[in-house]
Amino acid sequence: MAVHDITTPAAGSSTSLRRGRRHRGERVIEAFLVVAALVSIATTVGIIVALLQPTLRFFQEVSLVEFFTSTSWTPTFADKHYGVLPLVVATILTTLIAIAVAIPLGVGAAIYLAEYASDRTRRAVKPVLEILAGIPTVVYGFFALFALNPILQKYWPGNEKPGFFNVMVAGIVMGIMIVPTIASLSEDAMSAVPRSLREGAYALASSKMQVATRVVFPAAISGIIASFVLGISRALGETMIVTIAAGLSSDKVIWNPIEAAATMTAYIANVASGDIPVDSIDYTTVFAVGSLLFVMTFALNVLSIRLVRKFREVYE
Amino acid sequence: MSTTGVVSPRVATAEGQALTQRKVRIGEVVFRLVLQACLLIAFLFLVWLVSYAVVRGWKRLDSRLWENMPVGRISRIDSAGVQSAITGTLWVILTTAVLCLPTGIFGAIYLEEYADQTKWYNRLLELNIQNLAGVPSIIFGILGLGIIARQFGLGFTVITAAIVLALLVLPIVIIATREAIRAVPQSIRQASYALGATKWQTVSRQVLPAAVPGIATGSILAISRAIGEAAPLIVLGAVTFVTTNPDGLLSKYTTLPIQIFNLIGEAQLGYQEIGAAAIVLLLGIVLLLNSIAIFVRIRFQKRW
Numbered sequence: 357m358a359v360h361d362i363t364t365p366a367a368g369s370s371t372s373l374r375r376g377r378r379h380r381g382e383r384v385i386e387a388f389l390v391v392a393a394l395v396s397i398a399t400t401v402g403i404i405v406a407l408l409q410p411t412l413r414f415f416q417e418v419s420l421v422e423f424f425t426s427t428s429w430t431p432t433f434a435d436k437h438y439g440v441l442p443l444v445v446a447t448i449l450t451t452l453i454a455i456a457v458a459i460p461l462g463v464g465a466a467i468y469l470a471e472y473a474s475d476r477t478r479r480a481v482k483p484v485l486e487i488l489a490g491i492p493t494v495v496y497g498f499f500a501l502f503a504l505n506p507i508l509q510k511y512w513p514g515n516e517k518p519g520f521f522n523v524m525v526a527g528i529v530m531g532i533m534i535v536p537t538i539a540s541l542s543e544d545a546m547s548a549v550p551r552s553l554r555e556g557a558y559a560l561a562s563s564k565m566q567v568a569t570r571v572v573f574p575a576a577i578s579g580i581i582a583s584f585v586l587g588i589s590r591a592l593g594e595t596m597i598v599t600i601a602a603g604l605s606s607d608k609v610i611w612n613p614i615e616a617a618a619t620m621t622a623y624i625a626n627v628a629s630g631d632i633p634v635d636s637i638d639y640t641t642v643f644a645v646g647s648l649l650f651v652m653t654f655a656l657n658v659l660s661i662r663l664v665r666k667f668r669e670v671y672e
Numbered sequence: 673m674s675t676t677g678v679v680s681p682r683v684a685t686a687e688g689q690a691l692t693q694r695k696v697r698i699g700e701v702v703f704r705l706v707l708q709a710c711l712l713i714a715f716l717f718l719v720w721l722v723s724y725a726v727v728r729g730w731k732r733l734d735s736r737l738w739e740n741m742p743v744g745r746i747s748r749i750d751s752a753g754v755q756s757a758i759t760g761t762l763w764v765i766l767t768t769a770v771l772c773l774p775t776g777i778f779g780a781i782y783l784e785e786y787a788d789q790t791k792w793y794n795r796l797l798e799l800n801i802q803n804l805a806g807v808p809s810i811i812f813g814i815l816g817l818g819i820i821a822r823q824f825g826l827g828f829t830v831i832t833a834a835i836v837l838a839l840l841v842l843p844i845v846i847i848a849t850r851e852a853i854r855a856v857p858q859s860i861r862q863a864s865y866a867l868g869a870t871k872w873q874t875v876s877r878q879v880l881p882a883a884v885p886g887i888a889t890g891s892i893l894a895i896s897r898a899i900g901e902a903a904p905l906i907v908l909g910a911v912t913f914v915t916t917n918p919d920g921l922l923s924k925y926t927t928l929p930i931q932i933f934n935l936i937g938e939a940q941l942g943y944q945e946i947g948a949a950a951i952v953l954l955l956g957i958v959l960l961l962n963s964i965a966i967f968v969r970i971r972f973q974k975r976w
Contacts, residue, residue: 379870381872382870382871382872385872386782386786386872388778389778389779389781389782389786390782390786392774392775392776392778392779392781392782393778393779393782393783393787393797394797395775395779395839395842396779396797396800396801396804396842396843396846397796397797397800399804399815399839399842400800400803400804402815402819403807403811403812403814403815405818405819406814406815406817406818406819407811407814407818409818410818460710461710461713461714462710462714463710464706464707464709464710464711465707465710465711465714467707468704468707468708468710468711469711472704472707472708481711483966483970486962486966487959487962487963487966488718488959490893490896490897490900490958490959490961490962491718491721491900491955491958491959492899492900492901492902492929492954492955492958493900493902493903494900494902494929494932494933494951494954495721495725495900495932495951495954495955496721497933497936498725498932498936498947498948498951499720499721499724499725501936502724502728502936502944503720503721503724532714532717532718532721535714536714539711539714563700564700564704565699565700565703565704568703586806589806589808590806592808593807593808593809593810593811594808595808595809595810595902595903595906596902596903596929596933599903599906599933600933600936600937621808621810621903624810624813624814624907625810625903625906625907628813628814628817628906628907628909629906629907629909629910631909634822642814642817642907643814643818646810646811646814649808649810649811650807650808650811653806653807653808653811654803654807656806657802657803657805657806657807658803660806661799661802661803
């Protein structure tokens with residue numbers, strides 16, 4: 357940005373009038389651009405304001421202790437309990453299943469693309485990954501419920517079979533959804549590792565696998581972890597797959613993944629879509645759960661931004 | 673790479689060396705196969721997903737889909753379609769594009785060409801945009817519910833949905849535009865200034881035209897993402913069966929993802945088939961747009 361100064365040469369006397377008008381135009385345009393940039397700040401402020409007011413109202417009626425320690429979430433029942441743990445546990449379960457699927461597949465695909473695939477294959481596969489990353493999540497939900505779950509129910513080992521709605525199938529499909537994200541970002545990180553490191557390793561008689569796993573992978577680790585963090589953040593906030601396939605029960609904490617359970621997002625989607633009076637406590641539960649979700653994803657986003665910076669600093 | 677041979681110098685005898693060599697080679701081959709399998713499994717799942725939707729919706733993939741309205745919950749499944757969802761998607765997405773593309777592109781121009789990156793408020797702005805890109809879409813729905821629909825009094829209308837979707841995909845437009853602008857070399861700007869151009873003349877006549885492919889790619893990807901979003905609109909009360917086409921920014925609406933969510937939630941197979949057919953339509957639109965976006969980038973982006 358060192359070119360700023362060249363734009364304002366000392367005004368000559370004959371053209372000062374025209375230049376003055378010109379400068380006013382420039383100022384107007386700059387002000388306009390600033391306003392456009394400020395929309396993003398307004399969005400964040402809006403989100404915080406929208407979440408905060410009803411959340412505070414919620415905590416006037418429900419204590420923080422009950423919110424975080426009670427193990428039942430039944431705001432719409434006659435016997436009301438406001439313990440968020442069932443929602444949090446379901447969210448963590450689906451997320452864990454999702455990353456257990458997405459990390460091996462995504463990283464494996466990324467190592468293959470970065471280290472093994474020919475240039476032609478890479479140039480063909482990467483765009484396809486990007487195109488597929490745009491499949492709407494409602495479609496994944498449909499797939500989970502009707503295509504994958506019957507197969508899961510049929511071949512599940514053990515006597516107890518997964519239900520029509522279950523955490524397992526939602527988590528697996530969410531993992532499939534995240535694979536393109538993790539593969540694409542990890543591949544970027546590994547491709548950014550300088551050639552000289554690989555050549556140095558080959559010169560020391562390393563095999564291809566050793567170069568991939570002991571040189572390139574560690575060198576790209578912060579970028580790869582950033583892709584994991586981003587994947588986890590997407591899994592936490594994913595709504596449609598869990599709303600469609602994971603079920604809506606939240607009256608107790610469920611650790612068994614073949615049972616149905618509502619995640620935080622599924623609860624929000626389900627309750628907010630019903631007709632609820634604005635001044636009821638039901639209405640504020642949506643915002644309280646939303647605040648918790650926002651704080652969790654915010655922490656992960658900050659972590660992932662830091663990690664990406666770190667790997668950029670090293671090699672770019 | 674034929675460098676596999678010299679791995680273990682510890683083994684002294686030729687015989688032993690040959691043995692380890694073979695072991696190492698097998699390890700190499702297995703490793704490579706496992707990696708290929710990872711990529712293949714991911715692809716096969718996606719192929720399965722698309723073909724499953726086509727098979728399930730095949731019977732209903734005909735003109736009924738866009739000629740007819742969704743009907744009440746029990747009657748006339750055979751003649752039901754998703755016309756109001758198609759027109760609703762068009763209304764909402766066109767409004768979203770009008771709101772979000774200029775804002776995103778101008779905001780990116782400010783950050784890339786005007787902002788002093790050493791100032792704390794500009795760094796905050798940048799961090800804020802990166803964070804917004806990772807905020808779950810349902811949180812944007814809550815923003816729409818609490819502020820836009822209730823406090824601004826816009827209700828559950830086309831304009832509320834469009835504002836929420838525009839804010840949701842704004843970071844995508846900004847990040848893509850900034851990258852495209854950054855790729856234009858400084859020498860072009862300096863040449864323009866040397867000819868006496870002002871800052872805005874330089875930006876609008878030299879930098880932006882050179883950055884168009886990158887901006888177009890980002891914009892199309894953003895719009896495509898908005899088309900497929902359902903979660904924020906569900907929070908905005910869009911789940912009710914709307915059987916009319918929108919006739920303005922303040923009318924009620926439904927969109928394809930919302931209608932799909934409704935249809936596949938019905939117990940009757942007939943509804944699920946219509947839902948599957950609507951999924952094929954939605955996938956067709958989204959995958960086509962994404963393909964265009966990637967094609968534009970590969971074909972038209974300049975390498976300086």
